Amino acid sequence: MKRRYWIAGLSVIAVALLIGLGVWGYQEHQMKKTVMINAENHYQQAFHELTYYVDSLEESLGTALAMQSRESMRPQLVETWRLSALAHAAANELPLTFLPFNRTNEFLAHVGEFTYNTGVKTINDRPLSNKESKNLAKLYTESMTIRDELRDVQSKVMSQHLRWMDVEQALKSKKQNQDNQVIDGMKRVDGQATDYTQSFSPENPRNVVLEKKKINPMKGAQIKSSQAVDNLKKWVNKPHAQTRKVTQTGKGSNVPAYEIAMKDKGRSLNASVTKKGGHIAWFLFERPVEKETINLYDASKRSETFLKQRQVKDMILTKRNKYNHVAVLTYVLQKNGVRVYPASMRIKVALDNGEILAFDQTDYLFNKYDDVPLQPKLSESEARKQLNPNLKVQESDLAVFQNAMLKNVLCYEFFATRANDTYRVMLNAENGDQEKIELLKE
């Protein structure tokens, strides 16, 4: 009797649990579905936006081609510029990082750069140069190809109900070359690089990252790894450091080099020494710095001694950053009184005892031999006329600057103030174009 009650009671509980589990599971499933649908819709939206913007972009470029003067073309170019930024943003929301979906992005970046340079930045109303017109026509053709390819993918996505969530899954799984039409379509939208980069501060040229613009091949003979180690020990003045590991960079490296790891008195030192010429591209010591006993001036004296001892000449200190009890000092090459910003090097000094903790001359090695003509075509007073009359020029000089197209150009550099703000204005010394204007924060 009792046992029957027990069984009945237990089975009621079991059934209740089962039902509860089912309800819970169903709810979870629904929730997951909602989240998945949300994510999927987000991807879909980004993709359709992308195709729409590329569409409008193609039209906009085509329209610009038919216009004559720069002034009349300007609104059209600005519109194209805006569209390229929107399209770029949409493209970057798609789950395609590990796919060569790069041409679309590059194309968009290139369009943005071109329209900005020709439509926004250039101040005078000279008609488009031959080269500019050709570029515009080329971008137009390219936009049509990309539009067609995107449209193709779009129609497949629509007609076969392909999901971007599947794309994401496919990209994550090893069997990537499964039949996934979205990926296949996107793979066709692949091509080669165009020259473009975000503009960074003058002292941070980016041509080193974008290996294509190797302005200066390293000078000197090929060296063996043992010599690289010797060079490094001499450079950092640690003859007794123990070598832990020497490896060679692979073919993806921007410059063939030996990667060296050392230990000196329990501290690690990492460095890169170029195979050609045995230059120390950079090194980095690790150690904590807890207090500050010397100031920037002392630090700059230390780094100047460091450079002098290593026969690095004609460098001028242009930037000083101080954080976490270390100072990072940036030096640039000065040739005939002209600052060559792309040829820059950085030295990190510990503010507790003035030790040189790190050093980097990659940019200097890449850019120091670039022979930019150092004779300006424009006079300084002519260049000054381009400046906003509210700016008060405090300092001016000539400087070589790497512009957004990764080209090193001669500029007039003006340090000017307006109220409490300080600006650095770079005006091209050949045609007066404003290459860069920076609101300095330091």
Added chain:
Amino acid sequence: MRKRLIRGICAAILASLLLSHTFEADAFSNRVIMRGDTGEDVVELQARLQYISFYKGKIDGSFGYGTYWALRNFQSQFGLTVDGMVGSTTKQKLIKASQYDQAFVNRNIREGNEFTYYGGVPLNQQVKKRNTQSSGGNSGNANNQSGGGNTPQQGGNYTMDNLPQGYSKSDVNLMANAVYGESRGEPYIGQVAVSAVIINRVADPRFPNNISDVIFQPGAFTAVSDGQIWLTPNESAKKAVMDAINGWDPSNGALYYFNPDTATSAWIWTRPQIGKIGKHIFCK
């Protein structure tokens, strides 16, 4: 008796005046001060320059461009070498030309008041008191949140936005999070390399052109996909980020990296490799 007393008082006043004067002359430390510096010396420099109306900015103890131009103008008007640095001659000239009420200036900095220090204007007219609720603690908090960017000085009050041009504090914090989430088990140099990859991507046209878009690009970083980016980063990750944005690139220009033991994409193996740091292989 009375005369003597008066004489005594006079002497005392004179002595104290002399003393205070010599004290003032010694107020600057012996160091050369230059742009980029922070601290007591800079506060005094700014206050003195403001006293004689060369400097119109905030007296905050950080030697930025505003102070620099004021100093250069001062140097040129007083017939000194215009080098924008404060050496002993410049100090002497400054001390002669201006006054410095250290107690007044320091108190206002400590209390976080908005104040100026122009000569010839009564001091009590130059202070705008801050709400008592937030006084003092506020600037301290700002320091703590700022990650690697700031350098709290001995007093804890002088800060300077010393980030390289083009980076904000939130960029640095976000990067530190990503770097920590991605590579907390890695050697320091590997963390710098991971930070450098983020920066290289910003520079490359095939990727988004700002830090946050690069980090949050779908599928770009596993730490973002699995939520590990929201762990609290440690000091090492923050330092690594600062080294990378200051220009060190141990990855030698890499755009991708992966852990060969856990990599799930076949495509990543097709990229030209640069080198291996810790567990990560870096590639173009």
